Amino acid sequence: MKMHKPIWSAVVLLLAGATLLCAADGAWLRKVPDADRKRVNPYAGDTQAAAAGKIVFAENCSKCHGDDASGKRNRPSLRSVRVQQATDGELAWLLRNGYVWKGMPSWSALPEQQRWQVIAYLRTLPPQASSAQ
Ligand code: HEC
Numbered sequence: 001m002k003m004h005k006p007i008w009s010a011v012v013l014l015l016a017g018a019t020l021l022c023a024a025d026g027a028w029l030r031k032v033p034d035a036d037r038k039r040v041n042p043y044a045g046d047t048q049a050a051a052a053g054k055i056v057f058a059e060n061c062s063k064c065h066g067d068d069a070s071g072k073r074n075r076p077s078l079r080s081v082r083v084q085q086a087t088d089g090e091l092a093w094l095l096r097n098g099y100v101w102k103g104m105p106s107w108s109a110l111p112e113q114q115r116w117q118v119i120a121y122l123r124t125l126p127p128q129a130s131s132a133q
Helices: 002-022 027-031 047-060 081-085 088-097 112-122
Strands: none
């Protein structure tokens, strides 16, 4: 009996590690250079741009982040406090570079205009009560 204990401990540790790897933790935010953080969305507050961004979202993002952007399985909600508090520049950096090893693709193939539009759209989403995800 005693012999099996280390095996179970290892299994538990592995599972805990896998969960940590899957959960979005906002680590990408620490990679954003300061100059990018301060970039301003040329479409901030522009309702037409947000409407265009809604279409960009439906075509490219909803399959992972959900139709209403509230997340799907290990794909995080974009209505979280973390995303809503991120600067436009930080979101623009993430969309351009992605966070590929964690499953978030780069959208550098989309015209930059569409990336700013989708960010303008994210700003129109109602925030989620419980955040962190
Ligand atoms: C193939 C699935 C997939 C697609 C498509 C996708 N994402 Fe993501 N996205 C992810 C995953 C997985 C993460 C979590 C990365 C991590 O662990 O930090 C993420 C993270 C994010 C985050 C940061 C969330 C946070 O809480 O830190 C934003 C913002 C985001 N995505 C926006 C978008 C937008 C906008 C699009 C469409 C242009 C898009 N994503 C398309 C999978 C996807």
